[in-house]
Amino acid sequence: MRILIADDHDLLRDTLALFFQAQSDIETHVASDLPSACKMIENDPPYDLVLLDLNMPGMNGLEGLKHALSLEGGQRVALLSGEATRDVVEQALEAGAAGFVPKTLPAKSMINAVKFMAMGEQYAPIDFMTALDESPSHPLTEKLSPRELQVLKGLTEGKSNKEIGRDLDITEPTVKLHMKTLYRKVGVSNRTQAALIARESGLF
Known part of the structure; x- marks a missing residue:
């Protein structure tokens, strides 16, 4: 497995690289900014996964x-950050990111996340994505993000994850992530219960 880590924090980048390199099946390469990383993506043999620091030079937010992702080769690209908000992560996943890796992730979890994404899956820590907003309000419209409300509306209409994803122009894994967060916020465990609560509250 070949991965590229792009981060302008030398110590963190080099520590991560050494850590991944210690795994016998991971070949690691590094870059310190987006232009360098893009040049490597274009000129090197294909990478199984590219990890981009959200705040390094050249990124310009999610534009980087x-x-x-748009470069030739179809490489899988994930965000690496210690400061990203859930909203930014949701936007990144919708844009096609392979996932989001917090810099605070335990070492073993980080290895598992990298392998998971390199195999073609989309990754984001469940505890990060389902963290409850600190809000005393209870109405569903204040509890849920606009995207979660759209997904919930699809549930009340009896649509499948695939249909909801097609309607909202997002991937099925992203739909599932939104469903997990709204289940947690609304206090239910499945789509039927979520739809019932939405209907009973007169939301749709």
């Missing part, structure tokens, strides 16, 4: 992620 989208640019790296």
